[in-house]
Amino acid sequence: MLTILMTTVLSEGSAQDKDASQAVETATKSLIEAMLKPNEQVLNKLTSDKLSYGHSSGTVETKKQFVQTLISRASVFDEIQTTEQTVAVQGNTAIVRHTLNAKTNDPGKGPANIRLGIMLIWVKSNDGWQLFGRQAFKL
Numbered sequence: 001m002l003t004i005l006m007t008t009v010l011s012e013g014s015a016q017d018k019d020a021s022q023a024v025e026t027a028t029k030s031l032i033e034a035m036l037k038p039n040e041q042v043l044n045k046l047t048s049d050k051l052s053y054g055h056s057s058g059t060v061e062t063k064k065q066f067v068q069t070l071i072s073r074a075s076v077f078d079e080i081q082t083t084e085q086t087v088a089v090q091g092n093t094a095i096v097r098h099t100l101n102a103k104t105n106d107p108g109k110g111p112a113n114i115r116l117g118i119m120l121i122w123v124k125s126n127d128g129w130q131l132f133g134r135q136a137f138k139l
Helices: 002-036 040-046 063-071
Strands: 047-054 077-090 093-106 110-125 128-138
Touching: 002 040, 002 077, 002 093, 002 110, 002 128, 040 047, 040 063, 040 128, 047 063, 093 128
Parallel strands: 047 128
Antiparallel strands: 077 093, 093 110, 110 128
């Protein structure tokens, strides 16, 4: 009897982890879509007020700066593809790692292809999963 109870508890935890992982993957896809077609309302909902958004150059933006950079079209993504994505969830926190391949077309810089390693930190809030931290690094 005890073995059955423990198995049930473990499988329920696994189902919850799978549901959380899928929700985080959905939030990550939504973030990418909002970066391709910037929408201030969507970007604000997907990001924590305490966002720390790190670029591979070493620049770190706040939520306000990150959203404004995309909305103003100072940073333009024409295409974003991710590969090798992993998701780890512990409680109300998740870490997503992937390789980002993107085509950018920033004003004054022209078209460019970038390939970066990305780590995203998501936290679960009353509004769903929100991006709390991001760090890009050169591969």
